[in-house]
Amino acid sequence: QLQLAEFGGGSVQPGGSLTLSCAASGESLDYYAMGWFRQAPGKEREGVSCISSGRGDSTGYGDSVKGRFTTSRDNAKNTVYLQMNSLKPEDSGVYYCALVTMRVEGTCTPYSDWGQGTEVTVSS
Numbered sequence: 372q373l374q375l376a377e378f379g380g381g382s383v384q385p386g387g388s389l390t391l392s393c394a395a396s397g398e399s400l401d402y403y404a405m406g407w408f409r410q411a412p413g414k415e416r417e418g419v420s421c422i423s424s425g426r427g428d429s430t431g432y433g434d435s436v437k438g439r440f441t442t443s444r445d446n447a448k449n450t451v452y453l454q455m456n457s458l459k460p461e462d463s464g465v466y467y468c469a470l471v472t473m474r475v476e477g478t479c480t481p482y483s484d485w486g487q488g489t490e491v492t493v494s495s
Contacts, residue, residue, distance in 0.1 A: 373400075374486075375394070375486050376396070377468055377487065379391040382494065384495050385458060385459055388455060393450060396449070400449050404471050406422070406468065409464040409466045409467070409491075410467070418433050422451060423473055427442075430477065460494060465489065466491055469482070470482055
């Protein structure tokens with residue numbers, strides 16, 4: 372059974388960078404589109420990014436992170452990444468990865484169970 376685990380969160384100052392990893396076990400990620408989501412305290416979970424299956428030729432991003440975040444995948448390592456640059460305090464929250472159904476416009480809907488997530492705190 373496929374299991375996902377998120378890593379790489381931490382505390383960073385505004386303007387800093389972090390790279391999150393989503394490592395899969397139990398099954399290959401090759402055939403799955405993947406997404407990153409986040410949830411800030413008191414707020415609903417929101418979509419951050421999506422990447423298509425296979426080579427990940429298609430990606431999509433939420434409006435608030437476009438131009439700052441980049442998602443990628445390394446199927447040999449069974450891992451999906453989220454490179455986050457120019458971080459802002461409003462990027463703080465718990466970040467989760469999930470299997471997704473990805474639409475042609477680059478948005479996606481999660482359908483796997485949520486893991487523990489990894490917490491990101493952006494603060495001076």
